[in-house]
Amino acid sequence: MSDLAGFFAMGGYGAFVWLSYGVTLMILVLVWAASVRRLKRNERALAEMEARR
Amino acid sequence: MKSGLKPKHRRLVFVGIAMALLAAATGLILSALRENIVFFYSPSDILAKPPAPESRIRVGGLVETGSVEKPGGGVVRFRITDTAMTIPVSYRGILPDLFREGQGIVAQGRFVNGAFAADEVLAKHDETYMPNEVTDAIKKSGQWKPDVKGTK
Amino acid sequence: MKRLDWFANPARFLRLARAVQPWATGIALTAAAAGLYLGLFASPPDYQQGESVRIMYVHVPAAWMALFCYTALAVASAVALIWKHPLADLAARATAPVGAAFTFLALLTGSLWGKPMWGTWWVWDARLTSVLVLLFLYLGYIALNGAFDDPARGAKASAVLALVGFVNVPIVKFSVDWWNTLHQPASVLRAGGPAIHESMFAPLLLMALAFKAYFVWVLLIRIRAEIAAGKIRAARLRASGDAAP
Numbered sequence: 005m006s007d008l009a010g011f012f013a014m015g016g017y018g019a020f021v022w023l024s025y026g027v028t029l030m031i032l033v034l035v036w037a038a039s040v041r042r043l044k045r046n047e048r049a050l051a052e053m054e055a056r057r
Numbered sequence: 058m059k060s061g062l063k064p065k066h067r068r069l070v071f072v073g074i075a076m077a078l079l080a081a082a083t084g085l086i087l088s089a090l091r092e093n094i095v096f097f098y099s100p101s102d103i104l105a106k107p108p109a110p111e112s113r114i115r116v117g118g119l120v121e122t123g124s125v126e127k128p129g130g131g132v133v134r135f136r137i138t139d140t141a142m143t144i145p146v147s148y149r150g151i152l153p154d155l156f157r158e159g160q161g162i163v164a165q166g167r168f169v170n171g172a173f174a175a176d177e178v179l180a181k182h183d184e185t186y187m188p189n190e191v192t193d194a195i196k197k198s199g200q201w202k203p204d205v206k207g208t209k
Numbered sequence: 210m211k212r213l214d215w216f217a218n219p220a221r222f223l224r225l226a227r228a229v230q231p232w233a234t235g236i237a238l239t240a241a242a243a244g245l246y247l248g249l250f251a252s253p254p255d256y257q258q259g260e261s262v263r264i265m266y267v268h269v270p271a272a273w274m275a276l277f278c279y280t281a282l283a284v285a286s287a288v289a290l291i292w293k294h295p296l297a298d299l300a301a302r303a304t305a306p307v308g309a310a311f312t313f314l315a316l317l318t319g320s321l322w323g324k325p326m327w328g329t330w331w332v333w334d335a336r337l338t339s340v341l342v343l344l345f346l347y348l349g350y351i352a353l354n355g356a357f358d359d360p361a362r363g364a365k366a367s368a369v370l371a372l373v374g375f376v377n378v379p380i381v382k383f384s385v386d387w388w389n390t391l392h393q394p395a396s397v398l399r400a401g402g403p404a405i406h407e408s409m410f411a412p413l414l415l416m417a418l419a420f421k422a423y424f425v426w427v428l429l430i431r432i433r434a435e436i437a438a439g440k441i442r443a444a445r446l447r448a449s450g451d452a453a454p
Contacts, residue, residue: 009249015260020325022285024318025249028267035310039430046437053444068291076372083376087387096334117389148244153328155257163391179328184396186262187406188253 081193100142103173110169116144117163117181118128132197133200137164137173144168219436222296226429233429237422244415255333264322266412270395270420273314275343276378278308278424282350283375286368296432298364299439301371302354303431309347309426316340327391335384336392343381346374359443 014021062070087094097117108114116137124136132149135158146164156162158177166175248266282304289297316418319337322328331337350367357363385394397403403410 014263015254017259017261017325020261020321021263024264024267024321027317028271028314031310031314036308036423036427036430038310039427039434043430043434043437046434050437050441050444053441065292070300071216072287072291072372076375079373079376083380087380091388094335094388096391097322098389151328153326154259155326156328165411177329179332180327180392182257182393183404184393184399185404186255186258186265186396186409188408190253191406192256 075140099139100144101139103144103168104142108168110167113165113167115163115165116146116168116173117161120156120158120160120162122142122158133178137162144173145171146173146175146178148178150176150178152178153180155182219296223433223436226433230426230429233422233426237419240415240419240422244412244419248412248416252408253406255409258326261322261325262399263423264410265333265409266416268315268318268322269413270417271311271318271419272340274420274424275312275315275340276381277309277421278304278311279343279346279371279378282308282347282371283378286371289364290368295439298361298368299435300428301368302364302418303384303428303435305347305350305354307427307431309351311346311424312347312422316344319443332391334390334392335388336390338382339377339381339384342377343374345378346370350374404432 012018012022072149097115100116100118103114103116118137118139121136121138121143124134126134128134130149131150132147134147136143137146138144146166148164148166161181161183163172163179163181164175165177165179166173181187242342244266248263252263254260275422282301285297285301288294289301316337319340325334326328350370353370354363356368357366382395384390385392396405397413405413
């Protein structure tokens with residue numbers, strides 16, 4: 005257990021290290037998700053347009 | 058415009074010339090501003106051309122080995138060196154974790170009567186990264202060179 | 210009308226995108242898993258900076274990608290201005306927000322690394338300031354690109370901005386050599402080879418590979434979205450043209 009606590013403490017720099025990794029992961033996932041959502045929305049709109057024609 | 062060129066080539070030449078002019082202009086501006094972009098001065102710079110006592114400046118260099126004293130009351134005294142010239146520094150406040158003897162630092166404050174009164178001390182490290190075992194091995198083999206890059 | 214015609218049949222690009230995308234996804238996730246394992250568990254602390262050196266494995270790849278994306282943005286903008294290939298406009302427009310995200314991450318993780326090591330969140334030295342300018346260039350590009358009713362005019366204006374702003378890329382890269390900065394000089398691309406021990410170099414390179422593959426992966430998705438948007442726009446224009454007498 006103390007090994008794990010030591011790992012999260014990162015020699016006293018835990019807050020800085022984990023915040024760096026956490027924010028990086030969050031932003032990369034958000035950019036990816038926004039891109040996928042926009043692709044899905046445009047493809048759906050395009051398909052509806054072509055079905056109407 | 059030369060009439061013999063296709064529009065595509067004309068645009069290529071135009072963009073090329075515009076980029077070259079832009080690069081030249083930026084280079085001129087940056088070299089003109091060179092003095093103002095300097096983040097800190099070395100002890101040699103400051104002793105050669107002492108700044109006005111009321112102007113706030115930064116001095117960068119190494120913490121001279123054996124010079125750090127803590128007389129109490131949160132005050133730290135040390136000497137900062139670029140290996141050619143040395144300036145005494147006094148500071149009261151929190152030191153960064155990397156502050157130690159032989160370390161590159163940048164201090165901000167005023168240079169008055171041959172001594173530097175700092176109100177901020179920042180640590181500067183070099184571009185080398187390695188584990189402790191490696192530095193121990195290098196020290197044991199006598200190849201260790203103290204960091205002088207911090208003075209750059 | 211060459212630009213709109215292209216949207217009628219970007220089949221070759223879409224085929225390529227569909228073939229490349231699974232590879233980019235696979236490389237990004239695999240390299241990130243390996244890089245995170247090495248970076249967080251299986252690499253030693255630094256002799257000076259201790260465990261805080263692990264921030265390097267996200268900070269440095271993000272900063273590299275910030276410069277790489279801007280270079281890609283400038284190249285795509287030049288191709289769009291000179292040869293007027295519609296794909297170049299789309300690639301530039303799709304790159305900018307990703308590059309802005311990388312630049313923001315480089316600044317943020319750098320701040321989180323600077324506080325414990327240097328003793329400050331931020332200083333106005335040449336490196337940090339020029340990277341902040343890089344972020345503003347990305348944001349300016351995005352704003353200008355969307356500022357016109359006619360997307361072609363927005364594309365042209367923002368492409369000019371992207372090219373003008375490219376002068377900042379060498380300034381960011383060489384700021385640490387040209388001026389006294391608090392930021393240290395380059396560790397990897399330097400005369401005399403990398404100054405990073407191999408046990409730390411491996412996670413750094415893996416994370417850099419992961420970031421680059423992530424960029425390809427997301428960029429392909431974004432360009433596909435732009436192509437679909439272009440097709441919608443072309444169809445609307447055709448419909449309004451048909452309606453006219």
